Amino acid sequence: MEGCLRREVERRRREGLTGMSLLQDRAILDAFRRGEKTVLTQVYLRCSDEVARFLAGGVGVRLGSGPQRARLRPLDVEAAHQETFIRAFRPEARLAYDGLRPYLPYLLRIAHSTAVDLLRSAGKISREAIPLEEAPELFQVPDEAPSPERDALDSELRAVVRKFLDRLSPNERALAQLRFMEGLSQELVAERLSFTRYEVRTCERHLRDSLERHLRGSGWLDAEAPRASSPSR
Secondary structure: OHHHHHHHHHOOOOOOOOOOOHHHOHHHHHHHHHOOHHHHHHHHHHHHHHHHHHHHOOEEEEEOOEEEEEOOOHHHHHHHHHHHHHHHOOHHHHHHOOOOOOHHHHHHHHHHHHHHHHHHHOOOOOOOOEEOOOOOOOOOOOOOOOOHHHHHHHHHHHHHHHHHHHOOOHHHHHHHHHHHHOOOOHHHHHHHHOOOHHHHHHHHHHHHHHHHHHHHHHOOOOOOOOOOOOOOO
16 A cells, blocks of 8 residues: 555646756755755656656567567566565665766666566566666666665665554555555446445545645655646546
8 A cells, every 4th residue: 555655746847847957956866876865856756757657658569470579567667666665775785876967767667677576466567578778878776685775765664654554444444545545536436335425535634634734744745846736637
């Protein structure tokens, strides 16, 4: 259900920023490389939608029969999106970014590699499939070597979201699963849960507000991050 975190945080983006200019400031770049949570949050806010759109469009791979596009289901997009930022925020990945060229293409390379790894491990594409480079090749993504800092960050994120979910009622948890994790429309969620669409919309707004307070209180959103707007799909 960490996908709930991703969908809520990415609503806070404004002005169509993509994170390309954020790291051009030397002080911010240094803070990013140190792994300061406030800067990582800013990068997430500015790049999250771009990564989600990239993954939702599928990824190119080369098989024996030639180039193909592998599509990801909504659950796969959620998983790949979350794992992309986990990988991108690991120390070796932060240090590998030189700060001279746009950050987004580097991040999309990580997203592409992550999606292919996920599809391979799930048996949805052949293990012999070769990723087609769809983002400019700026430099190689570093190896995913374990580190105490990476493990601590991963564990903290999961604990924060799990604590929020544990406080929800069964109906709220079911709505969060269908709406945020599976990406169903409000109409389909209402049908599945025998709610009116108004009830779904009201509950969703309450969940977003509650999650925002929880994330701020836990330090995963800084106090000045813009508030979310609730889409009505």
